[in-house]
Amino acid sequence: MRFLILSDVHGNDPALAAVLAAEEGRACEEVVLLGDLVGYGADPNRVIERLRGLDRPLHAVRGNHDRLAAGLDDGVAFNEVARAAGLWTRERLTAENRRWLLALAAGPRRLDGVLAYCHGSPADEDDYLFSRADASSALAAATEAVTFFGHTHVACAFRAGAGEIELLVPSASGDHLDLAPGARHLVNPGSVGQPRDHDPRAAFLVYDRDSGRVTWHRTDYDRARARSRILEAGLPPMLAERLEWGV
Numbered sequence: 001m002r003f004l005i006l007s008d009v010h011g012n013d014p015a016l017a018a019v020l021a022a023e024e025g026r027a028c029e030e031v032v033l034l035g036d037l038v039g040y041g042a043d044p045n046r047v048i049e050r051l052r053g054l055d056r057p058l059h060a061v062r063g064n065h066d067r068l069a070a071g072l073d074d075g076v077a078f079n080e081v082a083r084a085a086g087l088w089t090r091e092r093l094t095a096e097n098r099r100w101l102l103a104l105a106a107g108p109r110r111l112d113g114v115l116a117y118c119h120g121s122p123a124d125e126d127d128y129l130f131s132r133a134d135a136s137s138a139l140a141a142a143t144e145a146v147t148f149f150g151h152t153h154v155a156c157a158f159r160a161g162a163g164e165i166e167l168l169v170p171s172a173s174g175d176h177l178d179l180a181p182g183a184r185h186l187v188n189p190g191s192v193g194q195p196r197d198h199d200p201r202a203a204f205l206v207y208d209r210d211s212g213r214v215t216w217h218r219t220d221y222d223r224a225r226a227r228s229r230i231l232e233a234g235l236p237p238m239l240a241e242r243l244e245w246g247v
């Protein structure tokens with residue numbers, strides 16, 4: 001059984017479309033969404049509708065930008081650009097898509113014995129896991145052998161076995177990690193719609209439960225279109241520029 005793991009789509013429909021095309025043929029039966037489906041990008045409704053239209057079981061948690069867009073958060077903790085984009089998104093969501101966002105669960109959630117998933121950390125949905133120190137309390141809170149997380153927009157994994165916590169970073173599309181028996185893992189697929197690990201390609205991950213392998217993938221997408229959509233929408237221009245650099 002294979003799972004397609006996606007995080008931080010951020011309203012970038014050209015990136016999401018490219019990811020769904022690229023994962024075709026990888027036989028993923030179910031889809032796990034790690035939050036921040038909207039915010040920053042110019043196509044929040046299209047992204048939600050594309051995901052809702054998938055003909056596979058969908059497991060999803062909300063991200064901080066989803067909360068802001070849905071009206072569950074006032075955005076005072078956001079930086080100015082993120083808040084402006086969140087409020088822009090809130091105004092444009094259809095009533096139905098807003099209701100769907102509002103109904104997203106807080107993480108962590110789990111599929112018992114298979115995997116757990118959250119936006120930021122198993123300890124707190126808003127925590128950022130960048131370092132091995134950050135991962136320490138998160139791994140202590142993890143209930144499954146593997147927990148998928150997003151929020152940082154950086155593809156990586158933390159592994160806690162008998163020794164020190166290890167940080168593993170994929171260096172190329174197709175790099176994989178075989179889950180170690182008896183160890184706990186936190187795995188970040190990277191971001192579909194706004195990568196910040198200096199690779200501007202859209203990121204996605206395939207988890208093969210039977211072999212215990214996670215594989216990171218990157219795919220090119222129509223960045224020019226995503227950029228022009230942001231500029232046409234009147235969103236802050238830096239949101240368009242950063243897509244080119246992957247930061």
Ligand code: ZN
Pocket residue numbers: 008010036063065151152153
């Ligand atoms: Zn995000």
